[in-house]
Amino acid sequence: MLLLALDTATPAVTVALHDGTSxxxxxxxxxxxxxxxxLLPAVxxxxxxxxxxxxxxxxxxAGVGPGPYTGLRVGLMTADTFGLALGVPVHGxxxxxxxxxxxxxxxxxxVVATDARRKEVYWARYEDARTRVGGPAVxxxxxxxxxxxxxxxxxxxxxxxxxxxxxxxxPEHVTAAALASLAAExxxxxxxxxEPRPLYLRRPDAQVPKNYKVVTxx
Amino acid sequence: xADSRDEPLVxxxxxxxxxTGVGVVRGTTLLADAVASSVDEHARFGGVVPEVASRAHLExxxxxxxxxxxxxxxxxxxxxxxxxxxxxxxxxxxxVGVSAAKAYAYxxxxxxxxxNHLASHICVDQLEHGSLPEPTMALLVSGGxxxxxxxxxxxxxxxxxxxxxxxxxGEAFDxxxxxxxxxxxxxxxxxxxxREGDPEAIAFPRGLTGPRDAAYDFSFSGLKTSVARWxxxxxxxxxxxxxxxxxxxxxxxxxxxLTRKAVRACKDEGVEHLMIGGGVAANTRLRALAQERCEKxxxxxxxxxxxxxxDNGAMVAALGAxxxxxxxxxxxxxxxxxSSLPVTEPHVPGAHAxxxxxxxxxxxxxxxxxx
Ligand SMILES: [Zn+2]
Numbered sequence: 353m354l355l356l357a358l359d360t361a362t363p364a365v366t367v368a369l370h371d372g373t374s375x376x377x378x379x380x381x382x383x384x385x386x387x388x389x390x391l392l393p394a395v396x397x398x399x400x401x402x403x404x405x406x407x408x409x410x411x412x413x414a415g416v417g418p419g420p421y422t423g424l425r426v427g428l429m430t431a432d433t434f435g436l437a438l439g440v441p442v443h444g445x446x447x448x449x450x451x452x453x454x455x456x457x458x459x460x461x462x463v464v465a466t467d468a469r470r471k472e473v474y475w476a477r478y479e480d481a482r483t484r485v486g487g488p489a490v491x492x493x494x495x496x497x498x499x500x501x502x503x504x505x506x507x508x509x510x511x512x513x514x515x516x517x518x519x520x521x522x523p524e525h526v527t528a529a530a531l532a533s534l535a536a537e538x539x540x541x542x543x544x545x546x547e548p549r550p551l552y553l554r555r556p557d558a559q560v561p562k563n564y565k566v567v568t569x570x
Numbered sequence: 571x572a573d574s575r576d577e578p579l580v581x582x583x584x585x586x587x588x589x590t591g592v593g594v595v596r597g598t599t600l601l602a603d604a605v606a607s608s609v610d611e612h613a614r615f616g617g618v619v620p621e622v623a624s625r626a627h628l629e630x631x632x633x634x635x636x637x638x639x640x641x642x643x644x645x646x647x648x649x650x651x652x653x654x655x656x657x658x659x660x661x662x663x664x665x666v667g668v669s670a671a672k673a674y675a676y677x678x679x680x681x682x683x684x685x686n687h688l689a690s691h692i693c694v695d696q697l698e699h700g701s702l703p704e705p706t707m708a709l710l711v712s713g714g715x716x717x718x719x720x721x722x723x724x725x726x727x728x729x730x731x732x733x734x735x736x737x738x739x740g741e742a743f744d745x746x747x748x749x750x751x752x753x754x755x756x757x758x759x760x761x762x763x764x765r766e767g768d769p770e771a772i773a774f775p776r777g778l779t780g781p782r783d784a785a786y787d788f789s790f791s792g793l794k795t796s797v798a799r800w801x802x803x804x805x806x807x808x809x810x811x812x813x814x815x816x817x818x819x820x821x822x823x824x825x826x827x828l829t830r831k832a833v834r835a836c837k838d839e840g841v842e843h844l845m846i847g848g849g850v851a852a853n854t855r856l857r858a859l860a861q862e863r864c865e866k867x868x869x870x871x872x873x874x875x876x877x878x879x880x881d882n883g884a885m886v887a888a889l890g891a892x893x894x895x896x897x898x899x900x901x902x903x904x905x906x907x908x909s910s911l912p913v914t915e916p917h918v919p920g921a922h923a924x925x926x927x928x929x930x931x932x933x934x935x936x937x938x939x940x941x
Contacts, residue, residue: 388665392672392903406677421621422662425628429669436632437646437677550628556621 360427361419465509582887585667586659593884653890656684657911694885712848713740732786767818
């Protein structure tokens with residue numbers, strides 16, 4: 353088994369290879385504006401580090417968010433297309449689940465929160481590192497402050513809003529290594545993973561820009 | 571590969587606006603033109619909603635690639651390259667196509683060509699009428715562009731002579747259709763009503779056609795306002811709006827200016843071939859008037875069939891095939907979507923590319939590729 357895991361739902365562009373036992377190569381870069389440019393070179397680098405070729409991959413695992421859409425789609429589109437070209441299955445894992453797993457917190461409850469921009473967070477509630485019991489949802493921190501009061505909170509979204517999240521824990525961003533390990537565990541246990549479709553959680557902004565279709569720079 | 575260099579088999583991906591297009595060509599021969607459009611989802615907003623378009627591209631991409639390969643009757647492993655619109659266009663929408671193209675090229679071990687959307691609109695005519703004459707004058711008119719471009723080599727030299735200073739021609743069609751309550755998109759429905767109307771019924775203004783105006787620039791904003799005011803005045807007076815005559819007269823004002831300026835540019839530059847592309851090139855009156863005026867001026871007119879004028883993947887594949895045939899440098903895996911890619915850049919070569927670096931992607935990643 354060789355899992356190629358990737359996630360672009362947070363500011364991190366993260367890629368990892370997992371051989372069914374452990375993570376054998378990984379790469380994480382934090383640059384929220386360059387997901388599109390960074391992802392493929394990162395995939396290439398991780399494969400080169402492991403001394404493997406892409407056609408050795410037996411399944412692709414992609415973080416399905418929730419996350420800011422433009423970046424999120426880079427990872428999912430890449431995963432979809434690898435699946436098509438390689439003829440291998442593509443699985444989805446909730447990005448917040450990856451963060452929960454990486455936190456290593458065994459005694460819950462706790463929450464995971466990432467930055468949803470527009471003064472909101474994507475968040476979910478966990479019993480332990482492997483068990484989500486609520487969410488994912490998108491909310492204003494003030495609106496959920498009571499619900500999350502006193503709970504440890506993992507992720508960069510929590511660090512942004514100390515008034516709502518008092519006990520902030522790491523890691524800040526998801527890693528594909530955590531995603532791959534979680535996926536490998538679940539697959540080994542015979543659990544179904546998610547469809548590799550984005551968790552947007554919001555309706556699209558139905559705004560037509562003034563020059564909506566302009567492709568000629570003025 | 572020696573023979574495939576002359577007739578390269580290329581798959582092209584286009585996602586600059588609301589059409590998910592995947593085309594396959596062999597040299598200048600069209601093999602497949604698969605398009606999934608999200609236009610219906612935008613109709614109730616009266617224009618293209620970028621986020622709606624981007625979401626639709628993600629869902630449609632893999633099925634559309636599969637359909638294109640099936641229609642073409644070719645296998646992905648036989649492709650000589652993958653081409654993709656790198657820009658200009660809607661940033662988020664472009665990024666979906668670029669992500670897919672990079673992943674596909676990398677996984678298949680094929681060179682990647684990030685190409686310019688506008689140059690693709692010109693190059694698509696090779697699929698209809700054979701190799702582009704050099705030079706070719708191109709009038710590109712759509713909801714996003716209204717430009718006069720002169721090209722001596724579609725892979726390396728595209729010069730802008732003029733463009734709209736406000737609205738694109740297709741945008742004016744959409745806006746007038748909205749004022750007339752005819753729905754979105756406006757082009758086809760205005761064309762239909764105009765066929766039964768009198769193009770000389772109302773004398774709408776011809777923008778930027780004065781002796782001191784820029785010879786090759788366009789302006790449709792004044793026309794749009796003038797038509798809207800005319801309609802409102804009728805309504806305010808409690809009179810019926812003669813929809814067919816308004817449509818015909820408005821359309822005539824647009825195509826009169828477009829063809830007049832395009833023919834003039836050909837004459838001024840001594841160019842004998844005019845190609846018209848973009849969604850508005852599907853307009854029947856534009857095609858007819860352009861034909862008439864080109865014949866009179868001794869200019870050969872080339873307009874692709876309507877389906878190749880609107881955004882599609884075949885046009886991207888056509889330009890990609892030309893890049894392969896002319897040995898242009900491939901793009902690298904760091905290729906980005908550039909929403910304002912200048913028309914003067916027909917493609918986006920890799921950062922370390924040099925003139926004959928055709929197999930750049932292979933060089934970067936040959937250890938990790940299939941073949
Ligand atoms: Zn276009």
